[in-house]
Amino acid sequence: MANLPTLRRRATLRRSLGLLGDFRYEQSDPDRFYGHLAADTVDVLRDIWTDAGPTPSLAGARILDVGGGPGYFGRAFADxxxxxxxxVTCEPDVGEMAAAGISIRASVRGSGMDLPFADASFDLTYSSNVAEHVSDPWRMADEMLRVTKPGGLMVFSYTCWLGPFGGHETGLWEHYVGGEFAARRYEDKHGHPPKNRWGESLFNVSCADGLRYADATSRGIRPRDAELVASFPRYHPSWAWWMTRIPWLREVGVSNLVLVLRRR
Structure with a gap:
């Protein structure tokens, strides 16, 4: 499901190949990898807002970045x-916040599952590759909707476990054997545990989980009331967005699912 004409024009094969090529620099050159990813994320969010937001542009909108990490996204928004x-960025890990030496004026320490903000505080809330790192991602999604203003948007993007990057740095196939196997193999190979440890900071989150959450929220079953605006694979060209509609295929082919919900 996706009706985002402005974003569709951006979602080209050339963009997809550029982002895919950057994955090899995640560990060796994080400035390059996360800098490009952050700039692309800002472009995607602006396009989503243009197509589905309550105002013509993001100018003057209050934005919450849940799990903003070391500040690459904040710098991209400033640019x-x-x-x-x-x-405003909210991040629970002080070490992560300071890792890149980027200073963000409105940076708040806090958990995405218990956001330290009042109801209806932001026009746009989003998280980028955070849900797979928390034990209850749908509680975090509920919290994000809670602090979103009526008519505002929540953009929830996460890595699907059965996609090729589900195991993150532990490998492209090892997590298919099992998360614990992938973590042990990484440690045996590199002599230290992976940054993302299975069962502690990396969890199995499926495409189906996200689509079920969006459906339950749209039908008023979840605590927050919102409608699903779009769901699509974040890094794919727009002609491949149909994958989200096919069970099983979407689990291995989507890689990263984006849910766009409008708070009622």
Whole structure:
């Protein structure tokens, strides 16, 4: 499901290949990898807002980045002209916040599963590759909707476990054998545990899980009331977005699922 014409024009094969090529630099050159990913994320969010937001542009909108990490996304928003006071990041790990030496004016320490903000505080809330790192991602999604204003958007993007990057740095196939196997093999090979440890900071989150959550939220079963605007594979060209509609195929082919919900 996706009706985002502006974003569809951006979602080209050339963009997909560029992002895919950057994955090899995640560990060796994080500035390059996360810098490009952050800039692309800002472009995607602006396109989503253009197509589905309550106002013509993001100018003046309050934005919450849940799990903003070391600040690459904040820097990308600043480069795109978003004012300091309009962008807020919430991150639980102080070490992660300081890892890249990037200073973000409105940076709050807190958990995505218990956001330290009042109801209806933000026009746009989003998380990028965070859900697979928390034990209850749908509680985090509920919290994000809680702090989103009525009419505002929540954009929830996460890595699917059965996709090729589900195991993150532990390998492209090892996690298909099992998360614990992948973690042990990584440690045997590198002499230290992986950053993302199975069962502690990396979890099995499927495409089906996200689509069920969106359906339950749209039907009023979850605590927050929102409608699903779109669901699509984040890194794919738009002509491959149909994959989200095919059970089993979407689990291995989508790689990263994006859910766009509008708070009622």
């Amino acid at each position: 795109a002209g978003v004012h300091d006071g309009d962008y």
